[in-house]
Amino acid sequence: MARMKFSRLPAHIGVIPDGNRRWAQKRGLPKEAGYEVGVECGFRLYEVCLELGIKEMTFYGFTMDNTKRPPVQKKAFKKACVDAVKILSNRDASLLVIGNPASPNFPRELLPYTKRVTFGRDLIRINFLVNYDWKWDLSHAVGAEGNFVESIASAEIPRVDLLVRWGGRRRLSGFLPVQSVYADMYVLDELWPDFEPEQFYRALKWYETQDVTLGG
């Protein structure tokens, strides 16, 4: 596809890459077979965002609730997250992993990234929610002193401008509730492993037509 032009781009994009299990089932594969393909899709989207000059992206990896799924699925989506970070470490980005590290469900390999780490030419900020839970995130404010927004676990992640969800569901599913209060939400019916750049361009085209009021 020729390079697209947009009059107004979101600074920070949230990504909910849903539909991996449904994609596998439709193909008669075991449910966990979708995650590996999903990693490839993530890097295709990453390349599109680099080309457009998007400054920051936050990907929904997995949640603490997700880890209650069958062990074979849990193993597969944890491995997909670790694989994604290994690939990213050879690219040009900075990475911050946000999630509860005090749990065996948090991949040990990702502990170094719970503080932001820079790779290569640092062309884009990537945030990755891994073993994340909205209650865990917001509960950091309980007993804190000072500003609520500065006290949550994800305080370093700024407001989300555009949230794109694959897989047809029109809900946040606990994705960064504080950063998403004003986010414009675009839902694609396509399943995440069927990602094509055209789907993302559709979301950006729609975003161009939205006003920004921030509650005013």
Add this chain to the structure above:
Amino acid sequence: MARMKFSRLPAHIGVIPDGNRRWAQKRGLPKEAGYEVGVECGFRLYEVCLELGIKEMTFYGFTMDNTKRPPVQKKAFKKACVDAVKILSNRDASLLVIGNPASPNFPRELLPYTKRVTFGRDLIRINFLVNYDWKWDLSHAVGAEGNFVESIASAEIPRVDLLVRWGGRRRLSGFLPVQSVYADMYVLDELWPDFEPEQFYRALKWYETQDVTLGG
């Protein structure tokens, strides 16, 4: 319209009645002219929900950010909220008003309802967000002891199952971020003062087809 049947109804519905100003402008009226019509629409929706047996509804009245608008608009939407409560007090519902009462923008007439009050036969629970602000709500947890969700100002309002927004915008705009983390969100392009029950039935028909995972 004949009485509709649904196999699965949401227990708690959130309502974002957006588009009042755009409706007035389209008719060549001053922007503030939409709110009075909006109160009538609210009671038409209330009647539909009573008939269906919906247990609880939360209406977005106005936010602390909204009060930065021109005084003539602020006066009109504050009056609409007070009028709505006067009418509701002659119906069969319980009412809880949630919003920052420590501000001249909070209508004094509504102070008695910052604790739940019951009217008539108490057939439905109504929550009304008046001079509400998501940061104000969640900041109650700062310095609190114990559970985050139980510490916020809106702790008495339960999880929202279906959030219906009129006026075409696909965003939460700060509506109860904690209670909305798993809410299914249905956006209607119609402006709120053009409310017809058929629009709401469309949202309920869609909701019937959605699964409930709550993050699992």
